[in-house]
Amino acid sequence: MSVSTRVALVTGASGGIGRAVAQRLAADGMSVGVHYVTNKSEAEGVVAGIEESGGRAIAVAGDVADEVAMAGAFDALEKAFGGVDVVAHIAGVGMHGPLAELDLNAFDELQRTNVRGTFVVSQLGATRLRAGGAIVNLSTTLTKLAPAGNAAYAASKGAVEAMTLILARELKGRDVTVNAVAPGPTATPAFLAGKPQPVLDHLAGQAPLERLGTPEDIAEAVAFLAGPGRWVNGQVVFANGGMV
Template sequence: MESTMGTQTRVAIITGSSRGIGQAIARRLAKDGFSVVVNYAGNAENARATVADIEATGGRAIAVQADVADEVAVAAMFDRAEREFGGIDVVVNSAGLMVLGTIADFNLADLDRMHRTNIRGTFVVTQQAARRVRSGGAILNVSTSAERQALPTYGAYAASKGAVEALNLILARELRGRDITVNTVAPGPVATDLFLDGKDAATVDRIAKLNPMERLGKPDDIAEVVSFLAGPARWINGQVIYANGGMN
């Protein structure tokens, strides 16, 4: 893809990008020529390491701490991106929290924590993105294929991501005339710490075989889809893209 709009370097903010899928997205967009804001909530060491990796390959990046649900901190992060790099072209909502449990027994405190990060956090970041992303840009959310699989114990998590998907086409239509696309990527199971936590080898193997590729996704698989939607895919708008190896 082209890494500039004319002579203007493109700029991306990726939330939750100190590890996992978000980190892979940050590295991929930097490889594509973006200047990257690596957002993190608490893991400053990982965020700095991600920035160092990007800079080691000739890219530009900064690490910015912000709780995605805190509108003041998020506005300050967008301010920082504009000061450092001159503007914002792509925003990827990758920060997320997953807690599993049956609906009947689910801890409501965990539900509130997921709501704060997955729903409020996505909304707060998207609100700033809708105000500030430049013409020709893209706003991208990360959801989950678990919503379509309807797997037991995923109810609360899938519900939080369903709310994220509900914003998708509405925002695309609200941004009519501004040449900004809005899309959501819905990964299947991906081999990240978030997914693997608490699962034994037999469970992981069973889930991996739910798709005809018979493997878990890799963070780079999802980053590749985001790269496409952030760059050349200007005629894809308001869509949910399922990146799951054919699981559903």
């Protein structure tokens, strides 16, 4: 299957890393489903930009933890483009603060989005991707760095990594790869918001390359795993400039 016939669903594609991934896969020639939860206008803007550059894209909506809604997103892509070959599951939420002080209701919502959401999207991908396909989930470098104040978020991404590695083995014989990309600090609007410059400078200095990552840096890694990286399977790729 040529790149020009491949179809990708990118969750959380209305902004940040997801937007960069959608744009990169479209630039690689894939037709793209730009998924969003609430930011419809932003998702439609991503679609418009892809189309203006000569690509093909549609906006699809759905709560990633809702199996019916996400099945509808797959249905829409199959109707528009004939099938689905790649799932880049970027959607997720963060939570920071000491474990002893975290609100349990907020913790449950984090797990619902990050863990159940990954399970739902992976389950659909496992059953509906065409041969030669790829699932790429999003983890975090925090699973290795384990800094204080990140127990809830890192725990949710540890679950993502476990599901990724096990699903790769369970899909033996399907010709579908399953990997995860684990970014380091990445200069998205959500990450930058509220952080004073000295904090950002400190974080940038943690990497030997002495800068924060960009959404495009992470999109490069996702695009490799979604396209030419067929012999990489069941792995967590740390895209963090050498922090660990």
